[in-house]
Amino acid sequence: MVKKGISHAPEGRKIFANLTVRENLELGAYLRKDKTSIKADMERVFGLFPRLKERINQNAGTLSGGEQQMLAIGRALMSAPRLLLLDEPSLGLAPILVRAIFEVLREINAKGVTILLVEQNANQALHLAHRGYVLETGNVTLSDSSKNLLANEEVKKAYLGG
Secondary structure (H helix, E strand, O other): OHHHOEEEEOOOOOOOOOOEHHHHHHHHOOOOOOHHHHHHHHHHHHHHOHHHHHOOOOEHHHOOHHHHHHHHHHHHHOOOOOEEEEEOOOOOOOHHHHHHHHHHHHHHHHOOOEEEEEOOOHHHHHHHOOEEEEEEOOEEEEEEEHHHHHHOHHHHHHHOOO
8 A cells, every 4th residue: 555655544553662752754755765755744843743753752652542542643754645544544633633633634645645534523524524424324325525615505504513
């Protein structure tokens, strides 16, 4: 998958807790050979998540939940993906961190990376996405542009709290 330009930040983060932030990010680039571009991409990750640069030599298992989520996304970005798969990136995070993560995702997408997002926070997800799909018991029951889904009365009632 990684060779084909697909990267994944799984639910629950799944970082390597006994490795440092730097080592986790380096593992994200394990198939890449160009040290100059790897270093540049690591700096880009630090630009998106400055907190990670502050913690570069810290064991990942000692990071907060939000920092671990940043690291999981950063590690996925280190493979220079064209498609980024994200599974519940806001799970267990404080609202201020959720907003920060979604702002970064917006920036990543604006730079040309396609994002496939699975997210229970439907409001945040639909404000980020171009298109949305409603799943019920594993089946797609509704799909439309995000704008239309945000305006859909059934979606508002069932998923957006209104």
